[in-house]
Amino acid sequence: MPFLDHFDGASLDSEVWIAHYLPQWSSRAQSAATYAVADSELRLTIPSDQGVWCADDHDPPLRVSGVQSGVFSGEVGSTIGQQPFREGLVVREHQPTHWGWTPEHGVLEVRARMELSPRSMASVWMVGLEDQPQRCGEICVFEVFGDAPAAIGMGIKRIRDPSLTQEFEAPTLAIDVSEHHVYSADWRPGRVDFHVDGDHVRTVHQAPDYPMQMIIAVFDFPEHAGASDHAAHLPQLAVDYVRG
Numbered sequence: 001m002p003f004l005d006h007f008d009g010a011s012l013d014s015e016v017w018i019a020h021y022l023p024q025w026s027s028r029a030q031s032a033a034t035y036a037v038a039d040s041e042l043r044l045t046i047p048s049d050q051g052v053w054c055a056d057d058h059d060p061p062l063r064v065s066g067v068q069s070g071v072f073s074g075e076v077g078s079t080i081g082q083q084p085f086r087e088g089l090v091v092r093e094h095q096p097t098h099w100g101w102t103p104e105h106g107v108l109e110v111r112a113r114m115e116l117s118p119r120s121m122a123s124v125w126m127v128g129l130e131d132q133p134q135r136c137g138e139i140c141v142f143e144v145f146g147d148a149p150a151a152i153g154m155g156i157k158r159i160r161d162p163s164l165t166q167e168f169e170a171p172t173l174a175i176d177v178s179e180h181h182v183y184s185a186d187w188r189p190g191r192v193d194f195h196v197d198g199d200h201v202r203t204v205h206q207a208p209d210y211p212m213q214m215i216i217a218v219f220d221f222p223e224h225a226g227a228s229d230h231a232a233h234l235p236q237l238a239v240d241y242v243r244g
Helices: none
Strands: 034-038 041-045 063-068 106-115 120-128 138-145 153-157 167-169 181-188 191-196 199-204 212-220 236-243
Touching: 034 063, 041 063, 041 212, 106 120, 106 138, 106 212, 120 181, 138 181, 138 191, 153 191, 153 199, 212 236
Parallel strands: none
Antiparallel strands: 034 041, 041 236, 063 212, 106 181, 106 236, 120 138, 120 212, 138 153, 153 167, 181 191, 191 199
């Protein structure tokens, strides 16, 4: 079925989104996003007092505000969960299964703007549900680092899916990411076409063949070179709408 979230309400739609980033490896409390829904935008930010995500485990350290349209995990102590960042990672907080929006094929479209410094990054990507371990590939709709804001990352990330190969690039585009732009991925069997503002940028001739969920997130890397020079900057990713 078609999906559209304009973020027109006063709060995030809890039937679709959870306002946490991979909470199974941390906890709901420690992975909670800083965000607001206002003026028909979802605004994710990272204030200076927000803590580090998985502080005693993830290297290099990062801070993140993210929302995702699905989540599940095994029991505490198991290795069953989405997007583990290293081998042997175990669940710290069990996550009840929540499938808010989990499409399989279709046009994935996001209108967004971002405010980044050289130590921050913003991204929207689809990830396999990992209800089966190999169903873990990614379709990256966009990935933008603040130290190269004209390089718009997009493509397929294999992760651990044996049916996929890594096919990710960051072409330089003549856009200002602080202004609204429409980023989209037309996901079909065996193919994904990537567009920005309706203009075709690239095609990859492979695609995940299982349901996926969306993750929307902004990141801060406090140990990035020169990070202290930008410590006062507030990273922000503002999403006007998501359409599927």
